Amino acid sequence: MTKTFFEEINSNSPTGVAYKNVNLKKKVISYFANTGNATIAELGKELNLSIPKITSLLGDLIQDGLVRDHGKIDSTGGRKPNVYGLAPDSGFFLGIDVKRNHINIGLTDFQKNLVSSIEKYAYRLSNNEESLQELCQIINDFIKKLPIPKEKILGIGINLTGRINYSKGYSYSFFHFYEDPLSQVIESQVGIKVFLENDSRAMAYGEFCSGVVNNEKDVLFLNLDYGLGMGVMINGQLYYGKSGYSGEFGHMPLFQNEIICKCGKKGCLETEGSGWALIEMFKERIQAGATTLIAREGFKPEDLKLEDIIEAAQNDDVLAIELIAKVGEKIGRGIALLINIFNPELVILGGSLSSTEEYILLPIKSAINKYSLSLVNNDTQLKVSNLGEESGVIGACLLVRHRLLALEHI
Template structure:
């Protein structure tokens, strides 16, 4: 008896005809995920293969329960052809979205549906082995609680901030302790294929696939968190740059100041327009004697978090709103620069700071109008993320699926 699709997918020794057939099966699955259900005639035309070959490939995928025969389809004449399509619950993918103080983990099926989600699991991201070990434990605990067969878990996508080479599996900002790729280190501890991705790019892909994007092909996604990240969609495709490090928007040197950024340089956009900058500015104001809901709650300014400030703003705290507006104006200057460079159809605001909605959006919009060319900004729509915290989970799951099945 031959190997199943799942066994072939995880085999490192598959060669010859079996290797070629695996590639063709991936193409079939890619077509079904992108287009939907199809007849044998549709598939022959799309893949330029004969009817017997398509029939044989479909038979294998049906036996492996990845594809289902959905019966006859209406036809204009002659024999009605059968319609084939994916079995959503035949394969699953895990997405892990790592934040500064928590992680979100989710499970998706073959058709973009989130089956299970565990959000805001306590976790502190630090660049040490203890933090990496805690991450692996959380992922293994999530997998242990699942009721689906382990062999149906085809891959895990993990989002990290900073410089990630998704093609090699190396992270150069966090957990770069070994010559071995981080993806392989985690994979050896979990036993399932692991793919790394930059967090902002994964969040962007979630929005591009099932979120705020509808028909737009040229889109910018801003991840407004402790730092500032950027995901870029050009002509319907994620843009990575030569080494996969595109989108370091937060490190554009826009300001003349003596504040040392996390990257080690001065004057970066992040020093005046990020969640990290927001916390610093508000702490300074409180120490100068400014009043706020936060002071009435007896929160020590030194222990103030970005989440505290966002909660205060959403409870109409004047100082928090004022500081967010200042951050928004600075961000708008940077986004105006992007609009002048890319002339995008759509700019999406996501990340933690997007939870303040109009408090951040309106000053950004005002600054865009002030600093970008009017011919360009009138063609650009500004939207808030529709997926919120789940954007990163979905993006990680979908990118993992795409890489396993060679989906473009």
Template sequence: MTNSFLKLATEGNKAAILKQQIICQYILGGDSSITDLSKAVNLSVPTVTKLIGELIDEGFVHNFGEQGTAGGRRPNIYGLNPYAGYFVGVDLRKDSVMMAAINFKGQLIDETTVDFLMDNDPRSLDRLCDVIQNFIRARKIARDKVLAVGVNISGRVNSQTGYSYSYFFVEEQPLTMLLEERLGTTVYIENDTRAATYGEYMYGDAHSEKTMLYINASWGLGLGMIIDGKIFYGKSGFSGEFGHFPLLDNEIICRCGKRGCLETGASGSAMHRIFLEKLKEGRVSMLSEKYKKGEEITLNDILAALLKEDVLAIEILESVGHTLGKAIAGLINMFNPEVIVIGGTLSVAKEYLMLPVRNAINKYSLMLVNKDTQIRLSTLGERAGVMGACILARSKSLGLF
């Protein structure tokens, strides 16, 4: 079904391109009457009426019937048909995978998180596909109704070619092809931060903005950019390596092999490393006994202690937040964005993180520039990535991206 006009649109067919514009308007503006839609897409009412009729026949658009108004004739309202198909999002984390499904209208059907450790063993890819298949089966979604699957992966991802250079890099076959062979449906891969950026942009509070920066402060540190309402990829799709900006003079070797990367002082991994160093030095924390017993202390343990007002955790996050805020000040000076959203694992700390970030921004950014920028916490939290994977799969399937 989804190929009914998309192939024609890529070939330059005028009617197919207009149908894409209509669907895009429904995605961005919601349901509307034919009269309002014609104004929004700058087409005549007869032309829009004809195109809407064809989209209804193709299964994309649904007539929701008459809707009440203040007076006069009640217009029919049209919008995306929620039952036209479904899109599945898969967000790979450090030690788990989060999955969600949305309908054609973009509404969340269900979501879940499963423990999962990803590595470059080929059997890991098979296990991941089994997990995705089980998720689809459990939701009783007919396989022919799964129009696409979006998979988020950390590191360097070229979403156009389908290659991941962090996991399962096989020169002969892109990762998308390997996944499609196992899942039996179209697959798109995306860098996890860019997907979270798009999820926050489409489902969060920044949808009306033209320029948005998204900071993914998790185990690593990533940057996603919405410029003029579109995701910025860079030439090869590798933009946003914010964590590897050589800002620090600490001589700490980053996981990328370089020294002094921002990530070594402003990320979840930095907080975890510094916390363990402080415990080794004899600093006291509510996690001290666990450390003395030789038990593993995770980043989530540290954040849980912080939310219980653990002084050591608060002190370390203040330092991490200050370093992050200093780097964000540089972004503000360069981009002059309307909004910067801070998400990822560290965002659960809320004001414990935001206070040192804002203080550093005020200290290091140009006041004339930063007064135009709103700094917000993510409204989706850790769900931004999986929601972005779903909605990106829809946008790419419809040729809107």
């Protein structure tokens, strides 16, 4: 009985009562993680357990340092209850969000607080060994500068674009040079357990746990960036599909065009409605003589970044606004399709393109009205992400917590 919760969770002797207690403790922690602090009575009702039982579970968890008594709160007349919640400093999680032209990196405590973070750290994602080494270097440097000891970091979550098999730790689109799973390779360089995740799914998770999602259970998160990604939450849980490749929103065959997509196929939504497509359209229009804030002195078309166009739009550049609307209309048709299929409660627009707010939102809305069944889309709210660039990092951290504790979602 002197085992800590972490030992219990990994000990594979699920013998009757001990096993049940581990599960109950998981449920308690899950409740704290999802819903926040709670009183003994609340936990008792939620988990259908008696008050003495909850008291004893909390006692164990407090002894393990995972839970803390946060003192009394107001009652509705009567003795004030104590509230309990996760001990923030009982462990930390590192999240790394690898983008094409930069990295976001951050650390959360055992609750969902972002303790330390760097946004848009300079990094260029290339599919070669140097780029991987640089990534590991950045992680190690970040850890060194943290105000907490390395041992307190319980795990690292890394988001990458493309196909990721999260359970095996393989990445197929980037850094696929070794026999061993990429997660192991990085693990051996950093010395902390590593979990990989698809970037859009991690962003979605961040948004689910501490973003615009309130009580919605069936939610789509769209990552509108160079490519298009999607994270799906069904019945309050992330959906993976058989091997974790679900959500290939950008590669829905929606067009009958001859543009070859990055994936090798033709007609993908990404070929006409994505950051890539936006850049191509922009270049063409500039070459055709269109005027824009961007194409001033020394402008090189090959250096044009998505961020430049977004910035231009935010500075009222007419061409940028016009082309974003065009892209938005096509993405909107894709979203309309998804609404017909999923009948979701909420669709979240995230990714860098979503930061253009109304410029992309309006054409998407009108396309949804045009292309989806009204009875179905009446059910669906459409919101723009409120975590923005942070969603990936927070999602990565929280997913690590989720996996290490084998948490549940309510």
